[in-house]
Amino acid sequence: MHLLEVENLTKRFGGLTAVNEVSFHVDEGELVGIMGPNGAGKTTLFNLISGFLRPTSGTVKFKGENITGLAPHKIVNKGIARTFQIVRPFRHLPVIANVMVSLKSPRGARKIEWLKTDERKALDLLEDVGLSELMLEPAENVGHGDLKRLEMARALATEPDLLMLDEPFGGLNPLETDFLTKSILRMHLDESSRGIVIVEHKLYALMKIVERVIVLHQGEKIAEGKPEEIAKNKKVIEVYMGKEM
């Protein structure tokens, strides 16, 4: 049984087909990348899986359970957490409270570690992503790179079985990209059963860390395979570089 199974997922906005009959799966402990040029339907696919949009047709199965069309907060509590492409912090709240909101959700509040208070847990999560020094700063004063990491800490606070990162490297400088890459990899090694899906533009950063890549183009899946194979795939090169004259 796969962790996440997407079958023939389709989303139409009026005449435009944003996602067309896409099927793929993610196994436990797998790091999967989804790539594609602008407007390929990557974010729409994310929104469909996490419940922010209702698919026109097709099903999403998580741990064998059909979760198509469930409310977003219910899906999060089933174990799928996501981050946003454009950071969405709670601007009035301090950084640590941003994480504690997640800890107040039913899944985040599960008492696995009895001796830990919410504050302690939140601080640990912030330490993992390297934000503990900014914990009392209101989120509106925090820079973009740190907010990206805050998004990740917030998603991790619900202890997801599947983590979906929507362009985690967007707008980051090489140094920050490197740091984030490392923390994603470390997280991947620590939690051996957690699946991770990354949508990304920056192929260089993406190809280094993922085990399998799915390529979308105009809403359709055009290729799937190991990074080395994808890099040689003719169709993919065509999509990214254009046809040979």
Next chain:
Amino acid sequence: MVATYVKRAYSSFAAHVFDVPPRLLALLLFILLLFCPLVKPGQSIQLILRDTFFFAMLAVSWDLLVGRTGQISLGHALFFGIGAYGTALLYQYLALPPWITIPIAILIGISVAPLIGLPCLRVKGPYLALVTMALPLILSAVIKYGPITHITGGEMGIGPLPPLIPTELFQRIGFSYRESLPLVELANYYLALVLLFVFSVVLYKIANSKTGMIFVSILDDELASKACGINVTRYKLMAFTISGLFATMTGAFYAHLVTIVNPWFLSLMHISFPTIIRTFLGGIGTIYGPLVGTHIYFILDRYVLEKMVQLPFLTYTQWTYTRLLIFAAIVIVLIIKWPRGIARFVTDKLQDLEEARDLDERGKWIWKTYKKKKME
């Protein structure tokens, strides 16, 4: 033994109240109000302040819903009216004393709030504001509806209701009827003050609890709170119900103080909109802001604008609405100048001073150590 406990209590009090500017400000305000009737036992200021306390409660409860959760409601008069009419109708038809009718009216408020909230909170932003604005209008139209005015009292209202603190209470101790009247007013004043204190502390606690944190997260970004696994609808309903509950309580108590209930309790012009103006005056989203804002509003209203009634070119009714216009203009200027309100402005300044002092001390310390090193 006792001394250590007192010391510990004092230090905890100092840490929790003295070091937090808004709390210190609120405490000073309450102390001032506590001694107000003793300094000047005049009737009119006491009555005005008593009314102020009740409208401050209403503004604080509105602030929890709108300032913290971001669900704009223009129909807060609805709950105020439900509380007042609930207790009045119960008195009229069952002849129950106020100490029973008020809790029942509050229960009605609690059960009505989610029923109204569930359909209303499906819409957002300006639409929610419009829907909620319609609600008290509908209720007052029902109350004024011809065929049932003998039940609801119509325009004339229901009254007189029994006062919360009857004069007999004092007459029984030995005061004459004439002597007990000012005592009743004094008792009412302190009752209102205690209620205001309890209301604002409870609402402040709720607003700064972890539930309040989730309210603010909904205000900031609803989608992101959903992505955090928060059942947004549930928390919105919770805020709506808490806010409605406190507004209902205010209405029920106020009805027994003025001893008459009429459609005025549901009017947008006299209840809903002034509440909003008062909250903005003090600073929205702060809980202590509306407290201060309401007092400023009443001082301006009763001691400055009231005097202008003598102007020849306006009738009294025209003047009541012009007053609201003037306040609206003041608020617009304020929002441009100090968007966080007057109370927020003061506390921000206090915080800045504190930080400046800290920096100053640190600077002095650095200078000292620098000089020491130079000497060596």
